[in-house]
Amino acid sequence: xxxxxxxxxxxxxxxxxxxxxxxxxxxxxxxxxxxxxxxxxxxxxxxxxxxxxxxxxxxxxxxxxxxxxxxxxxxxxxxxxxxxxxxxxxxxxxxxxxxxxxxxxxxxxxxxxxxxxxxxxxxxxxxxxxxxxxxxxxxxxxxxxxxxxxxxxxxxxxxxxxxxxxxxxxxxxxxxxxxxxxxxxxxxxxxxxxxxxxxxxxxxxxxxxxxxxxxxxxxxxxxxxxxxxxxxxxxxxxxxxxxxxxxxxxxxxxxxxxxxxxxxxxxxxxxx
Amino acid sequence: xxxxxxxxxxxxxxxxxxxxxxxxxxxxxxxxxxxxxxxxxxxxxxxxxxxxxxxxxxxxxxxxxxxxxxxxxxxxxxxxxxxxxxxxxxxxxxxxxxxxxxxxxxxxxxxxxxxxxxxxxxxxxxxxxxxxxxxxxxxxxxxxxxxxxxxxxxxxxxxxxxxxxxxxxxxxxxxxxxxxxxxxxxxxxxxxxxxxxxxxxxxxxxxxxxxxxxxxxxxxxxxxxxxxxxxxxxxxxxxxxxxxxxxxxxxxxxxxxxxxxxxxxxxxxxxxxxxxxxxxxxxxxxxxxxxxxxxxxxxxxxxxxxxxxxxxxxxxxxxxxxxxxxxxxxxxxxxxxxxxxxxxxxxxx
Numbered sequence: 185x186x187x188x189x190x191x192x193x194x195x196x197x198x199x200x201x202x203x204x205x206x207x208x209x210x211x212x213x214x215x216x217x218x219x220x221x222x223x224x225x226x227x228x229x230x231x232x233x234x235x236x237x238x239x240x241x242x243x244x245x246x247x248x249x250x251x252x253x254x255x256x257x258x259x260x261x262x263x264x265x266x267x268x269x270x271x272x273x274x275x276x277x278x279x280x281x282x283x284x285x286x287x288x289x290x291x292x293x294x295x296x297x298x299x300x301x302x303x304x305x306x307x308x309x310x311x312x313x314x315x316x317x318x319x320x321x322x323x324x325x326x327x328x329x330x331x332x333x334x335x336x337x338x339x340x341x342x343x344x345x346x347x348x349x350x351x352x353x354x355x356x357x358x359x360x361x362x363x364x365x366x367x368x369x370x371x372x373x374x375x376x377x378x379x380x381x382x383x384x385x386x387x388x389x390x391x392x393x394x395x396x397x398x399x400x401x402x403x404x405x406x407x408x409x410x411x412x413x414x415x416x417x418x419x420x421x422x423x424x425x426x427x428x429x430x431x432x433x434x435x436x437x438x439x440x441x442x443x444x445x446x447x448x449x450x451x452x453x454x455x456x
Numbered sequence: 457x458x459x460x461x462x463x464x465x466x467x468x469x470x471x472x473x474x475x476x477x478x479x480x481x482x483x484x485x486x487x488x489x490x491x492x493x494x495x496x497x498x499x500x501x502x503x504x505x506x507x508x509x510x511x512x513x514x515x516x517x518x519x520x521x522x523x524x525x526x527x528x529x530x531x532x533x534x535x536x537x538x539x540x541x542x543x544x545x546x547x548x549x550x551x552x553x554x555x556x557x558x559x560x561x562x563x564x565x566x567x568x569x570x571x572x573x574x575x576x577x578x579x580x581x582x583x584x585x586x587x588x589x590x591x592x593x594x595x596x597x598x599x600x601x602x603x604x605x606x607x608x609x610x611x612x613x614x615x616x617x618x619x620x621x622x623x624x625x626x627x628x629x630x631x632x633x634x635x636x637x638x639x640x641x642x643x644x645x646x647x648x649x650x651x652x653x654x655x656x657x658x659x660x661x662x663x664x665x666x667x668x669x670x671x672x673x674x675x676x677x678x679x680x681x682x683x684x685x686x687x688x689x690x691x692x693x694x695x696x697x698x699x700x701x702x703x704x705x706x707x708x709x710x711x712x713x714x715x716x717x718x719x720x721x722x723x724x725x726x727x728x729x730x731x732x733x734x735x736x737x738x739x740x741x742x743x744x745x746x747x748x749x750x751x752x753x754x755x756x757x758x759x760x761x762x763x764x765x766x767x768x769x770x771x772x773x774x775x776x777x778x779x780x781x782x783x784x785x786x787x788x789x790x791x792x793x794x795x796x797x798x799x800x801x802x803x804x805x
Contacts, residue, residue, distance in 0.1 A: 335542050341511055342544040342602075344531040346558035346609060356557075360548035 216415075219408050227409035234406055240395035243308055247391060248377040251315040252370050255323045258316065259369070263327045264358060267336050274328075281324040284317050289383045292317055308389050315377050322372035330365020367429040371422050378418050460487030461522040461612040461645050463508065468517035469669075470503055477503040478514065479669030488643040490636070491674075492656035495666035496692070501649045502617060504666075508647060509615050510534050521612060532561075537606030541618040543598045545590035551577065551601050552586040558609035576604035579638065596627035603635065607642070614639065616648040620655060632659055653693050657681065665689045681733075683719075687801035690731045697737065697771040698729040698804065699793070708800050711746060711765075714793045720800040727803040730793075734774040738792045739763060745788035747771075752783060759783075763791050 231237060266273050284292060296314055297305070304310045336358070343353040359366070381393040390398070392414060400407035463485040470478040477500045485491045493501040506512040508519055510531030518525045526534055537558075545554050553560075555576055556569035564572075577583045580600040590598055599619050606614060616635070620628045636659045639646050650656050656663045657677040664674040665688070673685040684690035701710035703725050708718040710730050718730070739761055747763040750770060759780035761773045771791060775783075783789060 334547065335544070338540050338542050338544045339546060341509075341531070342538070342540060342605075343546070343557070344511070345509060345534075345536060345538040345615075346605065347532050347535075347561035348557075349530075349532050352561060357546050357548075361546070 216412070219412055223405045223409040223412065227405040228413065230403070230406050231410045231413060234399065234403070234410075236390065236395050236399070237410070240390050240392045243390070244378055244392035247308065247312050247315065248374045250309060250312040251319060251377050252373045254312065254316045255319045255373050256366065256369065259320065259323045259327055260359075260362075260366070263324060263331060264336070264354070267328075267331045268340065277324065277328075281321045283321075285321050289314075289318075290386060293383060293386060308391075311384060311387050311389050311391070314383050314387070315373075315380065318380065318383070319369075319373040319376050322376065323369040326365050326368035326372060327362070330362045330368070333365075334361050364429055364433045367425055371425050375418055375422060378414065460643055462487045462520075463613055463645055463647065464520040465504065465508065466518045466520065468504065468507060468514045468519070470500075470507065470512060470514050476500075476669045478507070478517075480517075481666075481669060481671055482517075483664055483671060483674060485645055485647060487645055490639050490646045490648065490659065490661045492648045492650060492660035492663045493666055494650060494653055494656040494663050494693075497651060499666040500669040501651075501666045503669075505615055505617055505647060505649045508613070509536055509538055535609065535612045536615055537609060537611035537613070538615040538617065539599065539602045539606050539619040541621055543590070543595065543622070544602055545593075545598055545605070547590050550587055550589050551582065551593070554590070554601055555605045555608050557605065562609070572608050573604075576608050577601070579607075580604045580634070594627075595623050596631055599623065599631060600634070603638070607638070607644075611644070614644045614646040616646065618650055621650070621652070628655075635659065657693070663693075665692060667692075684731075684799060687720075687731065687799070690799055690801075695734050695772060697732045697734060698769070698801075699732055699765075699771060700767060700769055700803065701728055701730045701800070702726065703728040703800055708798060711791060711793055714795070716793060716795045717797045718800045719797050723800050723802055728800040729803050731799045731801060732771075732793060734760060734772040736793065736796060736798075737771065737773045738794060739773045739775060739783065739789050740792075741782050741787055742790035743788075745790055747789055747791050749783050749785050749787045749789055751785060752780065761789075763789060765791065 263277075266277055293314055296310075296317065300310060300313055304313065339357055339361070340353050343357045348356065379393060380391070381397065384391040384394045385397070392410075396407050396410045396414070399410065465481060465483040468478045468481045469476065475498075477498075479500070481500065481504060483491070483493075483504075493504060495501045503512055507514050508521075510526070510529065513527070518527055520526070521534070545551075546557065549557065552570065552573040555573040556564075559569045559572055573586065574583065577586055580603055582597060582600055582604070585593060585597065585601070590601070593601065599622075602619070619635075620631055623631065632655060648656070648660060657680070660677065662674055662676055663680050665672045665680065667688050673680060673689045675683075675685075680689065681694055684693060690696050699710045701708045703718055703723060705725075706718055707715050708728060708730050709715045710732075716730075718728075735758075745766075747765040749761055750764045751762040753760045753762075754777060755774075757777060758774045759777045761775065761780060761783050763771050763773060765771060773791060
């Protein structure tokens with residue numbers, strides 16, 4: 185008999201948890217409140233009309249889309265292949281994908297410049313390639329967690345034995361069960377691109393974060409308002425993805441969409 | 457429903473590094489026959505099944521399905537229904553879509569898929585679960601849906617890879633009967649892999665006992681039990697006593713003076729062990745004793761009495777519970793072997 189499922193009811197929430205929650209909230213919210221005090225409401229109106237706002241934001245959005253697309257196209261098949269055929273390489277993959285976090289951005293940029301197609305040099309899309317490298321640790325971990333939460337080998341073999349080739353298996357079986365993980369990877373990649381400053385400024389490309397900093401020198405309140413706006417919009421996008429993703433995944437018995445992993449639901453089953 | 461197909465495994469070998477998972481294995485399965493491969497873990501039975509399914513390739517040898525070598529055919533085109541040990545339903549599809557998946561891959565219309573799924577779910581007794589998702593089903597129900605899904609493509613061969621081992625005892629028993637019943641009704645050629653001898657003996661037409669990548673014996677369950685061909689089969693299937701004895705001129709002498717004909721190839725004359733089933737021995741209280749009752753276990757209709765023979769060997773004897781009354785622990789008894797042919801094996805010290 186399977187373990188008795190515990191009702192997910194609200195348990196008592198001890199006082200010390202409230203204290204920690206409160207401390208964390210104070211830590212995160214006070215700077216935001218300070219920033220808001222500094223800008224005032226009127227600055228938000230000026231943000232939109234300030235020179236360069238639209239173009240830099242649009243550039244960041246395009247970069248986010250391109251980066252996400254390249255990242256998923258590269259990482260999804262690779263990770264699936266490693267899981268199915270080279271399980272021993274998983275350890276290596278874990279170490280390799282963590283490298284972009286420990287290597288300084290300037291080193292990555294120079295490395296990429298050496299091997300990037302010349303046609304891309306000087307265009308903002310060069311930056312997308314750099315972001316792909318930066319996003320790799322997060323994307324890999326999301327996809328890896330998603331694949332771990334399902335019995336990939338059995339599912340693909342079952343699909344094969346029913347007559348589905350590799351493409352059909354990927355499209356109809358693997359990817360639909362990976363949506364939560366893909367959402368996580370997308371969320372992390374988008375958040376990273378929308379907030380990245382160091383590489384963009386080294387690359388002399390005016391992305392939205394670069395624009396905010398540059399603008400700071402002419403009109404501080406507008407620039408701070410723009411940061412708040414970008415923070416809020418990013419947060420909103422993430423919340424929408426997480427909430428919708430979780431709702432969809434729950435309906436089919438999947439896990440909760442979390443930013444760093446996909447939590448498998450407890451496999452409690454009662455025999456009848 | 458399905459035209460019957462024969463399956464032949466010819467001299468299959470498969471090595472994983474230094475381990476030989478299959479070592480020249482051959483097996484012929486008649487059309488419509490249910491054959492179980494039984495053996496301890498690591499004996500190669502699952503590898504054999506996976507070679508037939510197309511998930512593994514043999515290093516040498518061939519698999520003939522309906523007389524044709526399927527080695528070049530990929531798994532997706534072999535038309536084999538497979539049920540796995542672990543739950544293999546697609547979590548993103550409801551029960552009906554799971555069952556219809558194989559037909560979808562065969563470009564059948566939605567109406568046809570629905571009809572077929574309904575028919576098969578009816579057959580496995582889950583017609584009312586069509587709209588549910590796998591996570592809403594119990595383990596036993598999931599395996600029944602997996603069976604329906606495997607049968608929906610009208611496979612030439614049904615492959616069962618320990619489909620019951622994740623289930624609890626009661627469900628396992630029910631599903632065992634259901635699988636056998638369906639298999640016979642559809643007359644589908646079936647290869648079933650298990651490490652559970654009770655499962656193999658109760659379900660299969662013939663059971664192949666595997667060890668170290670080879671088949672030790674393939675026989676009907678009753679024959680396998682009554683006349684095991686090798687020492688390994690004898691001890692792996694059912695309970696077996698080893699009675700110390702002396703082999704000479706094709707007969708073995710056990711229990712101080714009982715001589716019966718001996719079977720077993722290549723065993724040298726001299727000290728041997730005679731392999732005897734608990735129910736083949738008789739035991740009675742007697743002044744002319746040759747052992748002492750060490751323990752007794754009530755098993756319902758029979759009682760199993762463990763007797764320590766005077767030489768120090770423990771033997772288990774099964775007898776009707778009604779006649780086991782005065783065989784109390786510590787009683788002096790006489791164990792006898794009514795004269796039948798017994799299998800002998802080299803003496804194990």
